[in-house]
Amino acid sequence: MRSLIIPAYVPTQGLEAPGWSEKGLRTASFFAANLLLFLLVLQTTTRKQDVFAYLKVMANVSAIYALYGLAAYFAGGEYVLWFKKPDNNDIALSSTFMNRNNYATFVGLGLLCGATITIDSLLTRARGRRPGESHLRRLITYPGGNIWIYVLGLILMTTAAILTASRAGVLAISLGVGTLVLLSLPRLRPSVRLGILTGLAASLLVLISISGDLLLDRLSLENGSGVRLIIYDLILGNWASNPLSGVGLAQFDSLFSVYRAENIAQPILRAHNDYLEFAYTAGTIALFFLLVPPILLTRIYYRRLSDGSGPYPQFTLGIASSVLVGVHSSLDFPLQIPAVGFYYAIIQAMVYSLTRPVSK
Known part of the structure; x- marks a missing residue:
């Protein structure tokens, strides 16, 4: 494949001079906002009840987004709110997002929050069931409300995720849900483990059989993967031109609009791999600072799980959310979407707050 050779920091017709362009400043401001939100949530989360409150709000908001998305989908799927989708052939569910892939990440994070509440409910029931109290009553009654509300939300969000195709x-x-469940199972009784796994498998099969035709059709297609491989090859072939500082933050669409390869017909606005795009535009040093925090946080959560300290469903949420965002960011661009970035920052902040001494 032909490499794309562009000297770094040399302005070209139709291409902004790399560096702190207007788009670069907006992108930098977005990442700074994520950091500030993380610190704000961390500062204001002083009690365990605060973490539970965040979980409830995020799970419920995601369920409401899923409910709207399902209503819009079954109404024809041609509009996002009052805006018509740019692609008339795109009928996949995207809720209030223009891009279904980005919405999939968003609803996935909400699904993890709802699943964490459900698992915490199971553990609370197992630990606190009074003599003579039925398992069913203990399951559906939860300190934060009736658990069936969150189970209904999980069904809505899972269906919406499948319909994004x-x-x-x-x-x-x-992978995110699997990580959450597998890290939680060792502490559950064998009967509860079997029930959870059976229920998850059966629910997923039922939902796919009912609403998964579009997803199954897309899984059988190969279009798009070839273009992404070409893009990846171009990035890797030219990343060495300026590996440390990159060619300019947020300059990717400008580069490819002028210099895309001859065998790529459509406009390319994103690399469909956040890590490669960030390394290419912002440089390896910036990519290092982007990757190190979630890796360190995951290590902290895993150590807390290993020594048995703290409310482990929330620690598994911290790990599972990084798995979800990390995997999808290697195939798309969810890290560049504010709603996804803010949700992820809130999850990591509230989970990390549990590593500090907090009030009951």
């Missing part, structure tokens, strides 16, 4: 999104969500 996002191959990478569904894969990332599956």
Whole structure:
């Protein structure tokens, strides 16, 4: 494949001079906002009840988004709110998002929050069931409300995720939920483990059989993967021109609008791999600072799980959310979407707050 050779920091017709362009400043401001939101949530989360409140709000908001998305989908799927979708052939569910792949990441994070509440409910029931109290009553009654509300939300969000027909999104969500469940199972009784696994498998099969035709059709297609491989090859072939500082933050669409390869017909606005795009435009040093925090946080959560300290469903949420976002970011661009970035920052902040001494 032909490499794309562009000298770094040399302005070209139709291409902004790399560096702190207007788009670069907007992108930098977005990442700074994520950091500030993380610090704000961390500062204001001083009690365990605060974490539970965040979980409830995020799970419920995601369920409401899923409910709207399902209503819009069954109404024809041609509009996002009052805006008509730019692609008339795109009838996949995207809720209030223009891009279904980005919505898949968003709903996946909400699904993880709802699943964490459900798992915490099971553990609370197992630990606190009074003599003579039925398992069913203990299951559906939960300190934060009736658990059936969150189970209904999980059904809505799972159905919405399937109807996005996002191959990478569904894969990332599956790995995230799988991580959450597998890290939680060792502490559950064998009967509860079997019940959870059986219920998850049966529910997924039923939902796919009812509403998964579009997803199955996309899984059988190969279009798009070839273009992405060409893009990846171009990035890797030219990343060495300026590996440390990159060719200019947020300059990717400008580069490819002028210099895309001859065998790519359509406009390319994103690299469909956040890590490669960030390394190419912002440089390896910036990519290092982007990757290190979630890796360190995951290590902290896993150590807390290993020594048995703290409310482990929330620690598994911290790990599972990084798995979901990490996997999907290697195949698409969810890290560049504010709603996804803010949700992920809130999850990581509230989970990390549990590593500090907090009030009951």
